Amino acid sequence: MENMQFAEELVREFLLFRGFTNTLQAFEAELSTDIGKGFQVDKIMDLIFSVYVPRFHADKLVGLLGFFRQCFSSLSDSVLAATLSKLEVSILRYYVVFAVQSGRREKVAEFFAAYGNDLLSQSGQDWTPWFAILYMKNPSFDPQFRVYFSKEWYEGLRLSVRNFFSEIFNGAHILFGWT
Template sequence: MENIRYAEELVREFLVFRGFTSTLQAYESELSTEIGRNFQVDKTLDLVFSEYIPKYQLGRLVGLFTFFKQCFTSPADTELFSTLVKLELSVLRYYVVNALKSGRQDKVVEFFGESGNYLMQKREDWLAWFGALSYPSLAYIASMVFSVSHALSI
């Protein structure tokens, strides 16, 4: 709990330093409510599935998972970290499926362009997943990304 208070003070200090007075007021107001006292899983899920994925905000989605992974740094957190990585891969797959269902092939190409190197680290998971898909365009894109990434690593 002490770390949370320290982090809250750092945020306040930053907002004051930058002159974000209206943001500081909103921050203070939300902290004083019961909602601001606990981690809100529902709000985080709403952010992911109502904002980041439908609005194709891949950078913010990846950034959120990067933040969560940084929270699990001790050896005791290895099981939680592993679970978080699996969740991240599932959400990224959902992002791709959502883009395909919406006819946004450009977002699929952008996804593989931005995430191709990271996905290569999890290649086995992704290859099995792509093998089950019936979207030839997605399988083609995936094979191109994997081929280019493999050629670059040689």
């Protein structure tokens, strides 16, 4: 993504050179709200794991994942599309686990109220047992959920998400025609 950063700098220099300060301000404002974060893996990782999940921004998290699903919906590689789908499910499950671990079960209830029907309609990913997590005293001890509460699962999820986006974005110049 160094090419994208280089291109942004060129645009900034051009706008400054031409004296287009209002346009430069608009450009900077647009960049700051860029949901894809310029397809920079570290920024996306921070957005997911340091902002949206810990601050319980389920709507923004779901929106971001939907954005990537839409961006990559034309992927000819069905393995990549399936991987993205599995990662999306795992990230959403991590949101639920993080909320439970943080003692914010009301956030889990809000999440299922807002997205439960969509989750249940997804084929291949059984969310039904997850609706019971709200009513379990210690879901981290339940054999069905125990793995999701482990540090190893979380670290594996982060690594998988990082590797996936790195692989996709390193090939982004091919996918999107960038050089």
